Structures are given as C-alpha cells and as structure tokens.
Amino acid sequence: MLKKELSKRHIFGKVAAYTYIIEFQKRGLPHAHFLIILKQGSKMYSPQAYDRIVCAELPNCHHQPYLHSLVVKHMMHGPCGVMNPKCPCMRKNIGCKDKYPKEFNESTRHSSNSYPIYKRSDDKKTVKVRGHHLDNRWVVPYNPYLLSKFNCHLNVEVCSTVRAVKYIYKYIYKGHDKILYQLNKTQVDHSFDEIKSFVAARWISAPEAMWRIFAFDLNEIHPSVTLLQVHLENKHPLAFPENRPLESLLQNPTSSTTMLTEFFAMNRQDDHAKSLNCLYAEFPEHFVWNRTTKQWDHRKNKQVIGRLAPTHPSKGERYYLRMLLMHIRKPTSFHALKTIDGITYATFQQAADKLGLLQSDDAAELCLQEATLYQMPSSLRHLFAALLAYCTPTNPEKIWLKYQDSLSEDIHQDKSIDQANVEKIVLQIIHNYLQSMGKSLKDYGFSSFVPQRNIKQLIAKEIESEKSIPVLDVDLAALHQLNGDQRIAYDRIMNAVLNKKSEAFFVDGPGGTGKTFLYKTLLATIRSKGWIALATATSGVAASILPGGRTAHSRFKIPLYDDDAATCNVGKQSAIAHLIQNARLIIWEEASMAKRKSIEKFNEMLQDLMQTNLAFGGKIIVFGGDFRQTLPVVSKGHKQDIINASFVNSPLWRQLTKLRLQQNMRARKDPDFCTFLLNIGNGTQQINSSGEVDIPASMNIPFIDDDSSLETLINVVFPSMESFSINPAAVVNRAILMTRNDFVHEINDRLIEKFPGKKKTYLSFDQPIDSRDQRDTQDFLNSLTPKGMPPHELKLKRNCPIMLIRNINPTEGLSNGT
Numbered sequence: 001m002l003k004k005e006l007s008k009r010h011i012f013g014k015v016a017a018y019t020y021i022i023e024f025q026k027r028g029l030p031h032a033h034f035l036i037i038l039k040q041g042s043k044m045y046s047p048q049a050y051d052r053i054v055c056a057e058l059p060n061c062h063h064q065p066y067l068h069s070l071v072v073k074h075m076m077h078g079p080c081g082v083m084n085p086k087c088p089c090m091r092k093n094i095g096c097k098d099k100y101p102k103e104f105n106e107s108t109r110h111s112s113n114s115y116p117i118y119k120r121s122d123d124k125k126t127v128k129v130r131g132h133h134l135d136n137r138w139v140v141p142y143n144p145y146l147l148s149k150f151n152c153h154l155n156v157e158v159c160s161t162v163r164a165v166k167y168i169y170k171y172i173y174k175g176h177d178k179i180l181y182q183l184n185k186t187q188v189d190h191s192f193d194e195i196k197s198f199v200a201a202r203w204i205s206a207p208e209a210m211w212r213i214f215a216f217d218l219n220e221i222h223p224s225v226t227l228l229q230v231h232l233e234n235k236h237p238l239a240f241p242e243n244r245p246l247e248s249l250l251q252n253p254t255s256s257t258t259m260l261t262e263f264f265a266m267n268r269q270d271d272h273a274k275s276l277n278c279l280y281a282e283f284p285e286h287f288v289w290n291r292t293t294k295q296w297d298h299r300k301n302k303q304v305i306g307r308l309a310p311t312h313p314s315k316g317e318r319y320y321l322r323m324l325l326m327h328i329r330k331p332t333s334f335h336a337l338k339t340i341d342g343i344t345y346a347t348f349q350q351a352a353d354k355l356g357l358l359q360s361d362d363a364a365e366l367c368l369q370e371a372t373l374y375q376m377p378s379s380l381r382h383l384f385a386a387l388l389a390y391c392t393p394t395n396p397e398k399i400w401l402k403y404q405d406s407l408s409e410d411i412h413q414d415k416s417i418d419q420a421n422v423e424k425i426v427l428q429i430i431h432n433y434l435q436s437m438g439k440s441l442k443d444y445g446f447s448s449f450v451p452q453r454n455i456k457q458l459i460a461k462e463i464e465s466e467k468s469i470p471v472l473d474v475d476l477a478a479l480h481q482l483n484g485d486q487r488i489a490y491d492r493i494m495n496a497v498l499n500k501k502s503e504a505f506f507v508d509g510p511g512g513t514g515k516t517f518l519y520k521t522l523l524a525t526i527r528s529k530g531w532i533a534l535a536t537a538t539s540g541v542a543a544s545i546l547p548g549g550r551t552a553h554s555r556f557k558i559p560l561y562d563d564d565a566a567t568c569n570v571g572k573q574s575a576i577a578h579l580i581q582n583a584r585l586i587i588w589e590e591a592s593m594a595k596r597k598s599i600e601k602f603n604e605m606l607q608d609l610m611q612t613n614l615a616f617g618g619k620i621i622v623f624g625g626d627f628r629q630t631l632p633v634v635s636k637g638h639k640q641d642i643i644n645a646s647f648v649n650s651p652l653w654r655q656l657t658k659l660r661l662q663q664n665m666r667a668r669k670d671p672d673f674c675t676f677l678l679n680i681g682n683g684t685q686q687i688n689s690s691g692e693v694d695i696p697a698s699m700n701i702p703f704i705d706d707d708s709s710l711e712t713l714i715n716v717v718f719p720s721m722e723s724f725s726i727n728p729a730a731v732v733n734r735a736i737l738m739t740r741n742d743f744v745h746e747i748n749d750r751l752i753e754k755f756p757g758k759k760k761t762y763l764s765f766d767q768p769i770d771s772r773d774q775r776d777t778q779d780f781l782n783s784l785t786p787k788g789m790p791p792h793e794l795k796l797k798r799n800c801p802i803m804l805i806r807n808i809n810p811t812e813g814l815s816n817g818t
C-alpha cells in the first residue's frame with residue numbers, strides 16, 4: 001500500500017526509480033527502508049520544498065488533534081540522555097547515536113553533509129512521553145499524510161546530499177544479520193573437526209519466517225537492472241557440465257552466442273531493432289534476454305535499465321571495446337565497432353582514440369616533462385614505468401618518442417653502444433621495472449619491442465640477484481640468542497634443509513614472540529652457505545622487513561583475483577621456475593592473512609614445477625603467522641566468509657608441521673600487556689555484561705572533550721616530534737588507528753603541523769567528464785576522499801612517514817603498504 005502511495009499516486013512527485021528492503025529486527029517485527037528518486041521536474045531543491053513533505057514539529061493539538069496524537073504515539077524519540085541513560089540509542093562517550101535532542105531552528109536549512117536541518121520552533125509546547133516532558137527537539141521527522149494514513153512509526157527524510165543518498169544505499173544493501181555458532185557433540189572417536197563445526201546461520205524470527213513462507217517481497221529495485229556481458233570476440237565465458245564432450249559443445253551453435261553477439265545479430269537482422277538505433281545499454285529497455293534460447297525477445301512490459309559489465313583500464317582491449325559500446329549506436333559486429341568513417345582500425349583502442357573518446361595524455365606528459373628538469377635518467381625510467389602502470393596513458397609510444405632522449409641520456413654516454421642498441425637497452429630496463437609490477441612493455445603497444453629472451457641470461461640474473469642479498473652479521477649472530485622455542489623451531493627446519501627432507505612447517509606465535517627474528521636467522525644461515533632462500537610475505541610491509549623479501553603474490557605470480565580457473569603465472573622454463581627449483585627454503589610470512597586459494601594455487605604451481613604430487617612439490621616451506629591478528633580480507637565478507645577463506649580451512653593445513661613460539665620477546669618488560677593481548681587473541685579475556693572487553697584503565701586516555709583527549713593521545717603516541725626528524729625509523733613503529741577516513745585526515749593534519757620542518761602542499765587536480773561542469777563541480781570533487789587515493793591537499797614535510805598505495809618498485813621495497 002505504501003508502495004502504491006509513493007509510486008502510483010505520486011504523493012511526493014513523479015518517481016523515476018525506487019528501491020527498498022524489508023528488515024526484521026529486535027523482536028522480529030518487519031520494517032522497510034525505502035529510497036525514492038524523483039523525476040527531474042519533481043525534485044526538491046529548496047528548504048521550502050522540503051517543508052511541504054517533511055515536518056519535525058508537534059502539530060497543533062486543537063486544529064489537528066488526530067495527527068497530534070499520532071506524533072505523540074509514534075514519532076517522539078526516546079527520551080534518552082540524562083532522562084533515560086539506558087535508552088538503546090545511547091553510546092558510551094558519544095551520547096545518543098541519533099543526536100537527540102536536536103537544536104531548535106527557526107526555519108529549515110541545508111546541512112553540509114547529511115539530511116537537512118528541519119524547522120523546530122522553540123514554542124514552549126511539550127508533550128508527556130514515557131514519563132518526561134518533550135518538546136519539538138525530540139520529534140522524529142515525519143510526513144503528516146503518511147503518518148495519518150498508516151498510524152505507525154514512519155520516518156521521512158529528504159536526501160539532500162550525495163552522502164545522505166550513499167548512506168541509505170548502504171543501509172539497503174548491508175544484508176541480513178548473521179550469527180556464528182558452534183555445535184558441540186559428544187565425540188565418539190575423540191576427533192574434533194573444528195572447521196566442520198562452524199556453520200553459517202541466520203537468525204529468523206517468527207514474523208520473518210512467515211514473510212518468507214508467504215513469499216512476500218524482501219526487496220525490490222525499480223526499474224530492475226540487466227547486467228550486459230562485455231567480451232572480446234570469441235573470448236566469452238562458457239559454463240558446461242564437467243562430463244560433457246567438448247565436441248558436442250563446439251558443435252552446439254548456442255555455445256558461441258552471447259548477449260553481445262546477439263545484440264549485433266539483432267542490429268543486422270531485426271527491423272524493429274534497426275529502427276530503434278540503440279546503444280547496447282539501451283537495448284534491454286526494448287528486448288529481454290532469454291537465457292534458455294540465448295536470444296533477445298521483444299519486451300512487452302516492465303521497465304529495466306541496462307548496465308555494461310564494468311571493465312578496468314588494465315584489461316586493455318576489453319576496456320576500449322566497452323568504451324565503444326557505450327558510444328556507438330546500432331553496431332552490427334566487432335569489426336563494425338572498429339570501423340570509423342569507413343576506415344577499419346587494428347584495435348578498439350585506436351578506434352576509440354579516433355572517435356575522440358580517450359583523454360589526452362597531458363597529465364602524464366606534464367609529469368614526465370617536469371621530472372626531466374631535475375631527475376636523473378634512471379629515476380625517469382622508473383617514473384615512466386610507473387606512469388604506464390598506473391596512469392594508463394592512451395598513447396605510450398608517442399610519449400616514449402618525445403622523451404626518449406632524456407630517458408636514455410646516461411646510456412648514450414657509452415660510445416661503444418650504437419643508437420639502435422641504446423633504444424633496446426632502455427626499453428628492456430623499463431620492461432624489467434614493469435615486470436616487477438606484474439606488467440610487460442608489450443601490454444602498452446611497443447609492437448617492435450622484443451623482450452630479452454635469452455633464458456639462460458634471465459635465469460642467471462634472477463639467481464645472481466638472490467645470491468647477492470647481503471647477509472647481515474647481526475642476523476648470523478642471532479643464532480646464539482634464540483630462546484628455547486625458537487631454537488627448537490630452528491633445529492627442526494634446518495634439519496629438513498640439511499637433509500633435503502621435504503616438509504612444510506607453520507610457525508605459530510602471537511605478536512612479538514620472535515617469528516621474524518627466527519626467519520631472519522634462518523635466511524642468514526642458509527644464504528651464508530651460498531644457497532638460495534626465498535623470503536616472501538602476504539603484505540608488502542611484512543615483506544619489506546625480511547632481507548630480500550617480496551610479496552608472495554609478486555614472487556610466485558599468484559593471481560590477485562578470486563578466479564578459480566586462474567593459475568600462478570610461472571612458466572616451467574622461466575627464470576622464476578629455476579629459482580624456485582633451486583631454492584633450499586621458502587618462507588611465507590603472514591600466511592594467516594593469505595587466502596587459502598592463493599596458497600592452494602601456490603601448491604599446485606610447486607607440484608607442477610617439481611613434477612610430484614607431494615605437498616608443496618616436496619619443497620621445504622616455512623609458513624608463519626598469527627591467526628589472532630589479521631585474517632584474510634574478504635571484501636564485504638561476514639565472519640563466516642573470512643573463516644572459510646582462511647588457510648586453516650584448506651586440506652593442506654593438516655599436512656603442516658606446527659611449531660609454536662610462546663615467549664613474548666617484544667613486551668618482556670610489560671607482562672600484563674602481553675597477557676592482555678594474548679587473552680584477546682585467544683578469546684579468553686573476560687567480557688562485561690554487554691559482551692564487550694573492557695580495556696584496562698591503565699591503557700585508556702580519559703575522555704574530557706574531543707580536542708584535549710585527542711591531543712593527549714597524540715602526545716602519548718608521538719611524545720617528541722623533534723627526535724623523529726633525526727631518527728625517522730623511530731616514527732614508523734608508531735601509529736594511531738582510526739575507524740573513519742575523515743578522522744585519519746584530521747589527525748594527519750594535526751600531526752604534520754607538529755612535525756618539524758617546512759611544509760610543502762601538493763594539490764590534486766580533479767576534472768569532471770564534461771569540462772563545462774568544471775566550475776560547478778570542482779569544489780565538490782576536491783572534497784571527495786575515495787579510498788586508495790591521496791587527499792586533494794597532501795601536506796608533507798621532510799622525513800615525515802608516508803605509506804605508499806601503489807607498487808612503485810617492489811624490488812627496492814617500494815611496495816603498496818610500505
């Protein structure tokens with residue numbers, strides 16, 4: 001009925017789109033979150049327009065007695081705060097999470113990043129709710145018509161800013177609450193399979209069960225969205241049963257038909273489709289995809305929106321194909337998409353360039369041009385490789401030709417090398433940099449470039465660079481400092497290495513028990529004998545701590561994305577394959593943070609290289625980590641998804657020899673802190689009545705007010721900024737963790753002001769797609785802080801710590817996260 005009021009009777013105006021989700025909470029009663037997007041002519045832009053729909057005041061009890069009684073009954077918040085500290089909205093130190101009571105306001109006005117601030121007059125009118133007298137500051141915004149009609153709690157807000165809209169979307173898509181429970185049964189055989197006993201479960205109350213039994217809608221998006229396939233010619237995914245003969249699959253004509261190929265076919269053969277002159281994205285508005293016949297049928301009713309599957313620029317031609325599909329109407333084939341003004345181009349990229357769809361490479365060029373003024377050729381080559389890898393310029397060869405001289409200046413000095421060879425050498429160096437980032441110069445055009453194929457030379461280079469990793473005396477001497485547990489682990493591992501006995505280990509130790517100390521000792525011992533020991537870690541930061549460390553993903557070319565079919569990209573004849581075959585020991589630190597699939601793919605690659613079915617190809621591997629610390633990151637995953645993705649869930653886990661380190665070496669002088677940390681990790685720390693762990697008072701900074709408490713925290717963590725500027729290493733061991741990006745920016749701003757030295761500010765340049773919008777949108781774009789991007793205003797000082805967010809040069813330790 002509510003849906004009908006909104007979308008059929010248009011009580012708020014003509015509706016362009018809506019989405020809603022039904023939720024069940026607390027005692028299980030259903031409620032809906034509805035987001036309505038109005039059509040252009042109906043959109044509200046002014047506070048006066050908001051007032052026509054939303055009210056946040058008590059109505060007049062004489063003129064509107066019914067409405068007044070409903071507001072009192074359903075729309076008064078709390079009371080909370082001092083009147084009722086136990087109200088469910090109350091949060092420690094913050095007060096009411098919904099920020100009630102609100103302020104009095106003479107009139108409705110815009111607010112910077114949330115819902116509007118509604119009119120709440122200070123008219124001294126109060127009502128008695130749950131034993132307390134409440135005024136207009138406690139009224140939850142409502143719509144008088146809907147409230148009177150439905151006689152229930154119905155909060156109506158105007159989403160006047162992008163942030164408010166994003167918040168609502170988050171609400172709508174956040175999914176259901178889940179709980180995790182463990183089944184304990186009497187063990188007959190005394191074996192307890194920890195993994196199997198974890199089962200994902202959803203709490204369903206009786207009303208929700210009824211809702212589902214009657215198959216009522218739980219959510220809806222209107223218009224619905226059809227996702228359209230985007231693939232290169234004959235490169236579409238095909239699903240088929242495992243035992244189906246490949247021949248029959250190939251003979252089946254529908255094996256080669258997809259949404260895209262049939263879109264082309266319709267544009268060639270169907271008169272209606274031809275007359276529509278559609279873009280691919282518009283096509284589903286008129287035709288519906290029949291999955292069984294794999295054909296587009298004429299759409300009779302229902303409104304839908306078409307969306308092309310997103311593609312990242314790094315996907316090369318597929319990205320440019322998508323771009324063309326977004327702009328070319330009624331294409332009849334892949335070939336037709338490449339044909340512009342009668343000329344057929346070799347690639348989709350060239351066609352897109354010809355159509356003027358590609359951004360100019362100005363920014364990349366300007367950056368290189370500026371750098372040529374003061375940087376040495378070797379740094380310039382690094383920069384050029386980074387620009388290729390991260391800025392995806394549209395015409396890299398053109399930029400290369402323009403700056404070739406500056407990029408080759410040093411090699412040119414060597415008069416024994418002729419011009420043609422200088423070019424080859426410089427391109428090879430750039431190619432090598434790109435390879436360390438998992439890319440190749442070939443990915444960026446450079447059709448005439450032939451990478452150095454002399455495999456013997458490449459093998460020698462890889463082995464040479466591993467063997468040249470310096471062995472530090474302190475790491476060698478550390479052998480005599482190992483504590484009892486470390487010594488046992490060291491002896492077990494070295495015994496396997498010396499006797500070439502295939503075995504895989506897992507070094508399990510809570511933070512600070514000296515895992516890294518042990519790895520460094522092992523690496524030093526083995527390398528000092530002239531043998532190869534590969535040091536890898538899941539994260540770039542951990543890898544940078546180990547001598548010669550690389551991330552496991554980059555070292556073993558493990559696929560980054562969860563693609564079941566993908567394998568480690570290590571050819572049997574490649575230099576890396578030889579390096580792995582020759583390695584006496586492989587260390588993988590922070591394996592607890594790696595996804596089990598990555599480790600399973602690593603195992604398959606080793607079995608393939610070593611031609612054996614033994615676990616990890618019979619190599620001696622030392623995995624390490626601490627499952628009490630960070631687990632694998634599963635995007636938008638719930639606890640159960642994270643547990644499922646963990647190494648412990650892999651069949652390989654059972655094949656590892658577990659070595660335990662227990663003595664905390666980092667905090668030997670603070671045993672209370674050690675015990676506290678360990679208890680948290682083990683889940684044995686006592687919890688309070690709300691199910692939370694109380695942080696001991698000695699570790700807390702008392703809350704006085706936002707400003708002074710934050711200042712105290714900063715002073716405790718960074719007591720002397722002066723000393724850090726002399727000894728930069730001291731500062732990188734300290735950090736303040738925050739829950740939100742805007743808090744991080746606020747603290748970074750404060751810290752950089754305190755840091756000694758002259759401040760330098762770097763500004764980013766934001767550009768809207770349509771340059772005519774530059775004036776209106778620039779400030780807004782500058783205010784955005786998307787993840788993985790530095791802020792618009794980046795303030796730095798010499799020696800201040802920074803964290804890289806790209807793999808600039810992994811071989812030199814400049815990887816993401818370091």
Ligand SMILES: Nc1ncnc2c1ncn2[C@@H]1O[C@H](COP(=O)(O)OP(=O)(O)OP(=O)(O)O)[C@@H](O)[C@H]1O
Pocket residue numbers: 481482483486509510511512513514515516517518626665666
């Ligand atoms: N046997 C030892 N003798 C002296 N110092 C040690 C010993 N073992 C470890 N340490 C020191 O203790 C500190 C913690 O060790 P380390 O960083 O190796 O622990 P970790 O288990 O890797 O910790 P985390 O899990 O937090 O990374 C380091 O400063 C290290 O030098």
